[in-house]
Amino acid sequence: MEAAPRPLPSLAKDWRQPEPTPTNQARRERRGDEVYPTVDGLVFASRAELAVYQLLQELQRERLPQSTVAIWPLAAAKLRDAGVRSPDFTVLGNGRATIIEVDGPHQYGRTRKADDEDRDRHWLRCSIPTIRIAHEHTTNPTAPKGRLREDLTRTLFSPR
Template structure:
């Protein structure tokens, strides 16, 4: 029997089978992302793909991978391609040759639950000792953590772990300090939380981990403005695309090179 559109349990099993195939292919990154996703099938009806010659009809479907909003940026085009390759195989085995592509969409996050005495709780939070590290993420909860520190995405965790490895291998005279998501008050720019600030040799370097949404013209202009404020402080900003985390060895070398260039320049 073909897989039914609204068979939630069967669709979840399909996603589990896709997860297994990705594991057999050694694609641990794609596996981790699929693990937190949900699958649905959506009839296109000629709305999303109305172009002549694209093989879509009003009976064609697309697979929709619903993912947590905080991890949406981690789905690079290369990752989507790899996940879809395995998911398409599984769907065809379930007689769903009419599913022609896959898209990524953020989940509708549930509203926070609040107690009847939420005002008193809020007042207690205000008077509690504050931390500037990942202040918004800590408030929302549910974000990945390492070493008691909070991050906004798995890509940032990968960058952090590579920085820690570099830090561990540095000689004492070239010690590094790693500050993920610190709160910083900048003149005329309000409070900013760069993804990372790395300190060493009396110098500082800002590292931003950029997802695909950073490549639009408007966001590029915003990012350039943010970088300009750090430049005024004498601090360099480097930007790393999330697609780099697919290749940790190359990213390790890139980070090492940038840290050497900006924190320990050859005189």
């Protein structure tokens, strides 16, 4: 005797809609009606971060295609003893990485500086240097560009 076929499972009305894919890139959570700058489908925490992103894009275009850099804004990473961290930017190039942090006005207190140094130390344990840019320097986009070019060349492309 042949077994009766099992009934098909019931499906939701939106079964054809793909599940949202989780992403760590630009993982800026929105609170209420806050509006964050958005470019290239990426969300930034401030106008200063957006200005640095635009500078990084310019520097990226200056490089030859065979020695370009990848820019990851707000990519989350699990560190051994520091939990999950989301640096403002992770930049990869030449088989190396560097972290870029855009320091806002809230980062100038005594304890905040110590927290930043502690965070930088966690990245250094992974052999990843940190470049810090004060948000005031982003109001004139040409000001930090030369320094950023120099720092990226030193951290990503200079001989070890």
